[in-house]
Each structure stands twice: as structure tokens, then as C-alpha cells.
Amino acid sequence: SSSCSYPDCFLCAIKFSPPDIYARQASFFSELFKELPSSSPSSSSADAIAASSKQQLSIIRGLWSTAMAHPDDPLFVQLGILESMIHLIYKGLRDPVWLSQGENVFVPYYAAHILGSYTMNVERYAAHAVRYRAVPALAELAMGALTWVEQRVAVRCLSHLASYDSTFPAVSAGGVLRLAMAVARGGPGLVYEQFVGKTVDRQLGYHKELLARGSSGEGVERKAEEWASQLQCWSLQVLNCFALREEFLLAICRPEFLVDLPGMWGGLVNGSSPAGLGLLRTICYHKLGRIAIASCGSIVEALCNVARSSDDWQFMAVDCLLWLLQDPSSRSKVYSKAVVALADLVELSSLGEQKKPGESIMDVLLSHQKQDELLEADENVLAAIEDVARLKKRIKIERHLAREDIKITQAAALVLRLEGNARFSAGDVRGAAAKYSEALEVCPIKAKKDRVVILNNRAQCYLLMGDAERAVSDTTRALSLCRGKRRRHGMTSSLWRRAQAYDMMGLAKESLLDALVFGCSSSSISSCSASSDGWDESGSRSSSGGNQSGVNFYVAKLVRKQMQRTWLFREAARKSEMESNEREEDEEQSSGDESGDESEWETASESEM
Incomplete structure (x- = not known):
């Protein structure tokens, strides 16, 4: 088939054959699937065993490639491939002598991978696998009966089986819930212990071959990190299927487990999974889950940080915070932290697939205000609520202002901004910040480009004053305004300054993501600086113009620093070194x-x- 990505696909060879050949080939594969688990070498000599295992592995690799290319095709499923792979997994688990012979050590890995491919999209294939006792075999692999590479593909397949209503009961009855929790927390450490943390001569050869076809060096370790991240993320996907059912929430919502979820983010090697944040969002669907999360202050704080970051799953953190605020049983516990974070997002015009999420955030913040909450709130919360209320009022007023009046206030804001620039250039950073605050009070809400400049300038002042939290607030507000044509003019300065602020706060992941997005943005729009001479209006060097090589140096330096701090195996390596x-x-x-x-x-x- 011209659409098939595998040039020697078994399935295509059958399907595009004449009818008489098609029937013979289908019969051949049907017999092959029956004989594979019980096949044995012609003699007991080492050469015969090696030749037999090599031939068998060649066939199974071909079946694996076919399953990857055509996971939804029913032919091989009808011919018995699922039963054959399940029997091969059991053979690998029960017969260590056979497993140690020749190339047989690869077989359980490929067999579990084939199962995972066929059960990924089609529920009836998953039900078929469950009937042939796939769950106990996969659970045994997932518990680490062999090694971490088989554990990874077993958890992948279990995540597929858990996602269907018809096969979930079999998964839930197999003790998979506790197993998935243990793998989510300890998976990366296990990969480090069994592979990454070992010297090259002690790493298992078939692991290296699976990772990089026998090559060694940095590429293998990078792939191992990716696979370790997948192992963790697929176990979280299993837990997500359990969390959708309220009867399992009590087992999942253990404080010692919940507090680790924000740190399970998949890393840079696996950005396609919401990982721990996705599970937190599912838990927040339920009242019991919201109460449990609200009781963990570190989780709420982590959600606030993600809500004001460049994380692809930012909208999930925003959803969680809104649900926590809207629920009376959790509102009081998260109020002080969530209000301050969400107040910076009230002017968001889009977030993921959501349109005008800022309006929804504003409504939640300003509605159902209780007097006792306001009396107990600290000055930061009160200031945030007052700012949001004032913003809403100013938006209404400006709708009825004449264009000439708006231009007058815009000019007044410009004068104050220039005064702030002059104070900044003279070294009066606090005075400059005060002038920028005055300018923001005067500047029309519609003058978003001007407000972005003022916010970025004030954020720079806060950075120099060591007030990282306020710098994060201003840059987040600026980024909320950077949409459409305004985006490329204002977002680079905002991202870089927020990356620096998060670095000051010790938030490595948030700093890293902002720095990476800034690096991509600034390199692509370096010729489109907001000011023609490459300087910000505050007098500091612009991040999107001027000495681009100098900017790239500092970006690369920050990225390297944060990548070391967010390395998936950092904690495991630290423990290993301490034990050593x-x-x-x-x-x-x-x-x-x-x-x-x-x-x-x-x-x-x-x-x-």
C-alpha cells in the first residue's frame, strides 16, 4: 500500500495478493500465530537454539512493525495474533531458561508492544485480549517481573484497556490501581537504577539495542529519559481512568501521593501528555477530589504557578483553580492563593480552545464575595480584588468615552511613562516603578500595546528590586494582552523577565518553559523589535533587538541551568550518589x-x- 509507512509490511503483502495467494497466506499466518508460543529449535545445540530464536525474533519484529502501521486492521486479530502474543508473554514470565536463550529476551517486550498497538483504538480488540487473560500477564510485567523496558510497554497497554468501559472492570480487579501509583512515583528512579545510573559496560545489551539499535552514548540516555517519562505518564493515564470513577478517589487522594503530582510533568522529552496535571484536573471534577486538593497547600501553589506559565496545559491549571473557588467546601482553603494568581489572567482573550476565558475568571473572582473572606484576606488578596473590580468598572466607562477623551488620557499616560523612563535611567528604580504604576492608572484599557510596555517596564523595576512575585504578576498580565498582532511586540520581553523572576523564586520548570518559548520567539522576530533602535522605553536593552548574540548567550545559560534542575533523574541520581x-x-x-x-x-x- 502506498499509504503504509513500513516497506515490508506483512499485512500489505497479504491484502494486495491475488485471491488464491491471499487465502494461502492468511492460512499461513493463522498457523504461525498458533505455533509461535510453542516453537522450539530442531536440536538442542547452541547454534540451533540461536538460529531458531533469531528467526522467531525476526518474525515478531515484522509483526510489531505491521501492528504499528495498521493498529486498527482486523485481519491479524481474527487470525489470532493477540492470543499468540499473550502466550509469548506468559512463556517469558514462566520459563527463564527459554528467556535466556539466544534472542528470546526481546520477545516479551515486542509481544506486549503489539498488544498495546492493537488495543489502542478499537474496544473490541481490547475485549478480545482481556478474554485471553491479558491483564494478569501485563500486570506481572508492570510490577517489574522482568525489567523496566517490558514494564513500560505493559503499562502502556494497561492504560488502553483501562480506558474502555467494557474492559475496565478486568483492569480494576487486577490490583492495577496501587501498581500504577507505585510506578508513577518510582518509575524514573527504577529506570535510573536499572540503566541510566549504570556504567556502559553494566547496561544490559538488549536494553541498548532497543533504545538505539545497539549504539551507545548520549543518544541512548536521551531515549532512556524519554521512555522513563512515558512509563510515568502512561501510569498516570491508568490512574486517570480510575479517577473518572468516584469510588476509586479515596484510594488515589492520599496526601503523600497527591503532593508529588505537580512534579510529574513529563519533561521536555514528552510534551504530548498532561501527566500529573491532567490527573489533578480529573480529580477536581469530583467534590471529594476538590476537598483533598484544597487541603494540600503545595498543590494549590503549584496550580497557581502553572496557571501563570508557558505550560501547554496552562488551561488545566486555570480550570482547577476556578472549580476550587466555585466550590464552597474548598473555596476558603484556596482563596488567598488562587485569587492573586487568577487576577493576572482576567484579560486573557483565548486559552487553548477557550474563547475569552478572562471574562469567566473575572466573574468568578467578583461573584459570591463573602464579607468574612474579605475581612480575613491579606492585603495582596484585597489589592487583587480591588484591581479586578476597578478594571471592570473602567471597561464600562470607556465604552461611553469619546475617542478624543481616550487620546487625551493616552497622552497623559505617555508623559508619566516617560517620567518613569527618566527615573530608571537615573538609577531611581523605585521612583520609576511608582511612575509606571501611575501611568497604568491613567492609560486607557483599550491601549493594550501601551499597557504592555508599561507593565514590562515596571516588571524590570521589580526584578531589580528583588520582588520576583510582582514581576511575575506584571509579566503575566502583559502576556495576557499580547494576542494577535500585539503578541510578537510584547511577549518576548515579558517571557524573558518572567523566566528570570521564576528563577529567583526557585521555580525551575516554569523558568525553563518561559526561557524556551522566549528563545524561539526572539530568534524568529529579532528583526521586528517594538522600538527601532533595539531599546526598551525603560532604557534597558531590548530582548527582541540589538545585541542578539548576547541575549542568546544568557538564554542558553538559563536553559542549561534549569534543564539540570528539572532533569527527570535528578532525584534518583542524588539518592544513588548518597548511597554510594x-x-x-x-x-x-x-x-x-x-x-x-x-x-x-x-x-x-x-x-x-
């Missing part, structure tokens, strides 16, 4: 003066990685 140091200390104490010997079990340190 403790073992060395114990050996030194036990061996007296023999301190020069190296430990046989020494693990690579994080710096070496």
Missing part, C-alpha cells in the same frame, strides 16, 4: 587504612551523568 558515598564510608571503616580501593558496586554520580 555511604557505602564507601562503611568500607573505609571496615577496612581500616585500605581507603584506596574502589567499590565494586560504585554507581555513576550525577556530575558524571
